[in-house]
Amino acid sequence: MQLTDRINRIQISPTAAVIAAADQLKAKGVDIADFGPGEPDFPTPDHIKQAAIKAINENKTKYTATPGVMPLRDAICSWHKRELGSNYEPKECITNVGGKHSIFNVISVLAQSGDEVIVPAPYWVSYPDIIKYTGATPVYVETRAEDGFAVRAADVAKAITPKTKLVILDSPSNPTGGVTPPDECAKLLELCKKNNIWLMGDECYSHFTYGENKPFSVASLPDSKNHVIIIGSMSKTFAMTGWRLGYTLAPAELITATVKLQSQSTSNPTSIAQYAALAAMTGPMDSVPQMLAEYARRRRRIVDGLNAIPGIKCGEPGGAFYVFPNVSARLGSGPNALAKDCSELATLLLEKAHVAVVSGAAFGAPGYLRLSYATSIERIEEGLRRIETFFTRAASAA
DSSP: OOOOHHHHTOOOOHHHHHHHHHHHHHHTTOOOEEOOOOSOOSOOOHHHHHHHHHHHHTTOOSOOOTTOOHHHHHHHHHHHHHHHOOOOOGGGEEEESSHHHHHHHHHHHHOOTTOEEEEEESOOTHHHHHHHHHTOEEEEEEOOGGGTTOOOHHHHHHHOOTTEEEEEEESSOTTTOOOOOHHHHHHHHHHHHHHTOEEEEEOTTTTOBOTTOOOOOGGGSTTOGGGEEEEEESTTTTTOGGGOOEEEEOOHHHHHHHHHHHHTTTOSOOHHHHHHHHHHHHSOOTHHHHHHHHHHHHHHHHHHHHHTSTTOBOOOOSBTTEEOOBOGGGBSSSTTOSBSSHHHHHHHHHHHSOEEOEEGGGGTOTTBEEEEOOSOHHHHHHHHHHHHHHHHHHHHHO
């Protein structure tokens, strides 16, 4: 079958592939300690669910305007101003079918063949493929474990060329949980302004930060609007992954371009999900600190547990709900090796220990694994026990 170059440039999401492989084993009755899914295990708050039921009962089930209903766009702007210090108007906001759709739209209207997009690595798996789909080239800037995987403006500056169109800032980061400090964000903004390029802030995990790290948006910085694009999502903050509702905040001219693209692809997000999102944006946020407190408890347990296993070194993430342990000491061909690389190790953990993790290679970080702790303490304990047993027995067998 002859397919287009643009579809042949990309691959299926590696995280989706891990979930599918785990689901196949679950369907056979295998008990999987699942650290794969990047989604909250908490239910959507009741007032949000009730808003959706009300919308159905009131027959709000028709097409809406492509960028979403005006009350929701207005509420998103107000919420973002209150929570993250920005200053947007509804004409500078479009709702999308999830945060991934927001990113796809933005990169599609800004990047094309011959352009470059700077992507901090380790990176979320979809960034490179979305960039490649447009014909542009992803340019990777390494972040370091000793820096907590924060993005450094000085490193980004070295990667900028006349072809650079966009810099992506994912903070807190998937997969590392790294948080880029506000002062470094300010340096990144000045760098982008100086070089007349866009800075795209992916804020999908904005409200899941720990310790001294607080929710922060580059859109709160002075004189930022003409160079900043904000990507947001209801999925993580409000445990609404399946509702598929994201948004973009940007200058009106850019929003108009994404509306044009969206009008010829998905059209409006589901009307019912929009009214649920309106309740999320205008209602109580009690569920957020409750989720965060539980994530913090899980984070402490999984970090301590992984570091207690010989051959694993795991830093403490500053945000999100992932740990990103370095397992390179157990890879290769030496006497302590469990697998030749992290992809093989992830496969062995699933097949032999029935633990689902994602290979760091999927995120541009060979030698690492990503584990989501958006699961119960009980399952974390069971998963840690299985990983320790696998590492110990496999090492003894070697």
